Amino acid sequence: MLNPPEIPTRTAHDGLELPAIGFGTYKVEGREGVKAIESALEVGYRLIDSAFNYENEGTVGRAIRESEVPREQIIVTSKLPGRHHRYDEARVTIEESVERMGLDYIDLYLIHWPNPSKGLYLEAWKALIDAQEQGIVKHIGVSNFLPGHIDQLTRLTGVTPSVNQVETHPYFQQREQRAYDDAHGIITEAWSPLGRASQMLQDPAIRAIAEKHSISPVQAVLRWHVQLGDVAIPKSMNRDRQRANIDLTGFELDEQDMADFASLDNPEGRSAAQNPQWYEEF
Secondary structure: OOOOOOOOEEOOOOOOOOOOOEEEEOOOHHHHHHHHHHHHHOOOOEEEEEOOOOHHHHHHHHHHHHOOOOOHHEEEEEEEEEEOHHHHHHHHHHHHHHHOOOOOOOOEEEOOOOHHHHHHHHHHHHHHHHHHOOOOEEEEEEEOOHHHHHHHHHHHEEEEEEOEEOOOOEOOOOHHHHHHHOOOEEEEEEEEEOOOOOHOOOOOOHHHHHHHHHHHHHHHHHHHHHHHHOOOOOOOOOOHHHHHHHHHOOOOOOOOHHHHHHHOOOOOOOOHHHHHOOOOOO
16 A cells, blocks of 8 residues: 555534545446546545445445555545435435445535525435434535525524535636635535646646646646645546646645636636536436
8 A cells, every 4th residue: 555645634614624635436437436446545545525426336335345445544425416305315315325335324425416496405404414413424515505505504404514515626716605615614625626627737827837836737726726725526547647636745836826826717617507506416
């Protein structure tokens, strides 16, 4: 087993501590997926992100069970799909996630999308609270929730999410959402941290920053996430890239670099048309 690199951590209001870089598993499936996740764990990842809708909870669980990394050192995440927001369905779905993974518990369970037109995310949140009290999930949070959605959860249940996982990258920086999360002790996780990577990684400003520090454009973007204070969740099936994506502490972006990144922000910069005010996933 390799010595994992030093990774900064983030702490939520309830004491949940997450590494600043996690490993995404969207479309990481089957035996090749198991190998990729085992490789990620071996090179130093300790946060593994999955979801019911990724249809790979079995793959993730098998990799965790077969890894030489002790279970208690791994933080595994899954997410509740929109079609199961009703309380009773949500409770069963959470239990199914645990069973699919073949684990005694899931460390972090999120509501994947608020699906506001259905008006059921409060029921789903109550189901997560009860699953946490039961002990089959350790921490609970949300994904793609706007401040108003979170305010309602907290006001009506007294329980604030530990995590809010949202699209965040240099072309869509989510400054207001991140500020809200910080003010409420909520860790902001960045899905799609590289945006449309094929486009973003060719950006002249990002390439100039990378060349300045003798790093790759991917490392420049991920280091930007680290210095912002969020948790980025990149994905790679390739072991060398996995290692490079997590080895981000040997350099630091300066004020000019961060200012150059800030100038790339675009309020319309979502990678896809997935605005939580109206977009819904089932």
